[in-house]
Amino acid sequence: MIFYTADLHFHYKPFLPGRPFASVEEMDEAMIRLWNETVTDEDTVYVVGDVGYNGGYVPGDALGRLQGRKHLIRGNHDTGFENAPKLFDYFETVTDFNEIDDGETHILLCHYPILYRKRGYMIHGHLHQARGPEYDILRQMPRMLNAGVDVNFYRPVTLAQLVENNRAFYSGENDALIPPPPPRRREGEGLLPGKPDFRPLPTRPDSEEN
Secondary structure (H helix, E strand, C coil): CEEEEECCCCCCHHHHHHCCCCCHHHHHHHHHHHHHHHCCCCCEEEECCCCCCCCCCCCHHHHCCCCCEEEEECCCCCCCCCCHHHHHHCCCEEECCEEEEECCEEEEECCCCCCCCCCCEEEECCCCCCCCHHHHHHCCCCCEEECECCCCCCCCECHHHHHHHHHHHHHCCCCCCCCCCCCCCCCCCCCCCCCCCCCCCCCCCCCCCC
16 A cells, blocks of 8 residues: 655654644654554555754654655755765655656655646645645645645555545644644754755665765
């Protein structure tokens, strides 16, 4: 079975005010538990960006505990890891964009939403549960799906579940369960610098290029 998720942000304290957890440790443990209750080692998971934060290193202590065959589509918090080749210890592929077929349905995968309204679906992350101008645009575009954990109850979801969760989110049906996040401060550990720390895709350590 194929699952999707995004914006886990393991170890990232600045998101706590917008999430139902008292500490980073509680958040991390809950997401790991919910992941492993959902995904088996026979399943495939596409992580559409932001597994950690800009703290310099891949959050391998958390990623190593997650079941399933995993693929990462990098987000803005994944492009500056000092030890980026370590991503291949946990992900079969690491890309900035991907296209797959989920059964008979064609899927585009990118951390940043790409306007799309034809066949299949465009699955993204990045926006969390925000209700900004992009919310008003995307609620009119049902083929664009937010895979972020904040919209999908902190666990990976199937395509059918993703479609339903997005319908409920953009219709307002889940407003009581998923309130907008509070304003977030723009300084402190892990927050992005004025100029994004974007580095090329890492090379697999055992590849012939090394």
